Amino acid sequence: MKLNWGMIGGGEGSQIGPAHRLGAQADGLFTLAAAALDADGAKGRAYAQRLGVAPARAYGDWREMLAGERGRAERVDLVTVATPNATHFEITKAFLEAGFHVLCEKPMTMSVEEGEEIVRIARASGRICAVNYCYSAYPMVREMREMVARGDLGRIRLVVTNFSHGHHGNAADADNPRVRWRYDPAMAGVSGQFADCGIHALHMASFITGDQVEKLSADFASTIAGRALEDDAMVNFRMIGGAVGRLWTSSVAIGRQHGFDIQVFGEAGGLAWASEQPDQVYYTPVGGRKQIIEKGEAGLSDEAARLSRVPVAHPEGFPLAVANIYVDLAAAIRGEARDGLPLAEDGLRSMAAVAAAVDSARAKGAWVDARPPMLR
Numbered sequence: 001m002k003l004n005w006g007m008i009g010g011g012e013g014s015q016i017g018p019a020h021r022l023g024a025q026a027d028g029l030f031t032l033a034a035a036a037l038d039a040d041g042a043k044g045r046a047y048a049q050r051l052g053v054a055p056a057r058a059y060g061d062w063r064e065m066l067a068g069e070r071g072r073a074e075r076v077d078l079v080t081v082a083t084p085n086a087t088h089f090e091i092t093k094a095f096l097e098a099g100f101h102v103l104c105e106k107p108m109t110m111s112v113e114e115g116e117e118i119v120r121i122a123r124a125s126g127r128i129c130a131v132n133y134c135y136s137a138y139p140m141v142r143e144m145r146e147m148v149a150r151g152d153l154g155r156i157r158l159v160v161t162n163f164s165h166g167h168h169g170n171a172a173d174a175d176n177p178r179v180r181w182r183y184d185p186a187m188a189g190v191s192g193q194f195a196d197c198g199i200h201a202l203h204m205a206s207f208i209t210g211d212q213v214e215k216l217s218a219d220f221a222s223t224i225a226g227r228a229l230e231d232d233a234m235v236n237f238r239m240i241g242g243a244v245g246r247l248w249t250s251s252v253a254i255g256r257q258h259g260f261d262i263q264v265f266g267e268a269g270g271l272a273w274a275s276e277q278p279d280q281v282y283y284t285p286v287g288g289r290k291q292i293i294e295k296g297e298a299g300l301s302d303e304a305a306r307l308s309r310v311p312v313a314h315p316e317g318f319p320l321a322v323a324n325i326y327v328d329l330a331a332a333i334r335g336e337a338r339d340g341l342p343l344a345e346d347g348l349r350s351m352a353a354v355a356a357a358v359d360s361a362r363a364k365g366a367w368v369d370a371r372p373p374m375l376r
């Protein structure tokens with residue numbers, strides 16, 4: 001039977017809303033049953049109805065949705081939170097406490113303390129709180145994770161990752177409301193670009209290597225006048241297992257489009273992957289030739305094969321990576337364990353890294369412990 005799904009934020013014209021709607025509904029696992037899609041209640045109600053939500057469940061805001069859904073027999077099983085960052089904590093907390101499963105957009109919260117609270121609530125309630133680190137659900141990212149786990153690369157020495165685009169590089173567009181909130185501390189928190197994109201790269205480094213970030217040193221820059229938060233950051237990090245990490249994230253790198261890539265170098269070989277060509281992994285064994293490993297070809301890991309729906313050489317793309325998060329969420333809601341589903345603990349680790357990077361940048365790059373106190 002299909003699960004009932006509710007969505008908060010991600011209204012018409014939003015960046016991430018369509019990927020959630022395509023992703024959640026791609027495999028026939030969820031029905032969009034309730035929604036509070038927009039900061040403008042009337043607009044959100046109208047759009048939800050155009051998407052097929054019954055008028056009584058097309059809500060004007062999330063509190064109304066919570067009140068309307070909590071008493072229903074056929075209430076939503078899962079709520080996605082795709083609003084701007086500052087609202088994630090209170091919405092996620094409220095729905096978890098009311099017994100709903102939640103998929104929260106990143107960053108999960110605005111502080112480490114809030115992140116720890118969400119982890120505690122999720123653990124106590126037995127509800128799932130997942131965080132949308134959707135790039136980790138690309139089939140070939142799962143392939144890289146498997147290759148590292150089975151030792152193809154040997155001990156990991158170095159991870160180099162970039163998430164640098166140029167879409168906020170136009171100073172004339174800096175007041176566009178969809179750009180501005182990302183650099184407004186009241187809406188985005190203590191960090192701009194690092195909390196927006198850098199944490200995806202850091203999560204990916206941990207996800208592929210199976211290791212966690214221990215400490216980091218950061219240099220933040222705000223390159224457009226009037227921006228209170230950084231739009232460019234360089235972060236050096238060390239992983240608990242000893243690997244060296246280098247991360248560059250920027251939103252003013254004009255000409256770079258999505259700009260998310262990662263390279264993992266071990267003593268027995270190296271891997272390279274980029275989100276703009278997500279179906280290929282470049283693998284070079286030490287002393288050997290560079291090879292292209294392709295999504296859909298024979299001999300891939302079970303995980304890479306499981307998360308791919310279309311044949312070799314046919315692109316699946318971003319919405320189906322998001323769909324893979326929903327596939328694993330549906331399984332987890334039904335009680336099956338799903339290794340690889342990003343959870344509240346991952347969201348909390350990101351918040352600890354954000355806090356550490358802000359402290360480090362203020363202290364001229366001093367090395368700061370990046371582990372959340374709760375998970376040390």
Ligand SMILES: NC(=O)c1ccc[n+]([C@@H]2O[C@H](COP(=O)([O-])OP(=O)(O)OC[C@H]3O[C@@H](n4cnc5c(N)ncnc54)[C@H](O)[C@@H]3O)[C@@H](O)[C@H]2O)c1
Nearest residue numbers: 009010011014015016037038039082083084085105106132
């Ligand atoms: N996982 C990813 O790859 C990814 C990619 C893009 C954005 N995001 C995250 O998704 C979130 C939204 O980002 P976006 O780029 O779509 O932003 P956006 O500004 O394009 O859209 C935000 C949407 O939320 C609605 N909204 C705002 N406040 C609301 C409220 N209180 N109740 C209901 N709706 C509300 C707005 O009306 C709008 O429809 C952010 O937290 C962002 O970090 C994640």
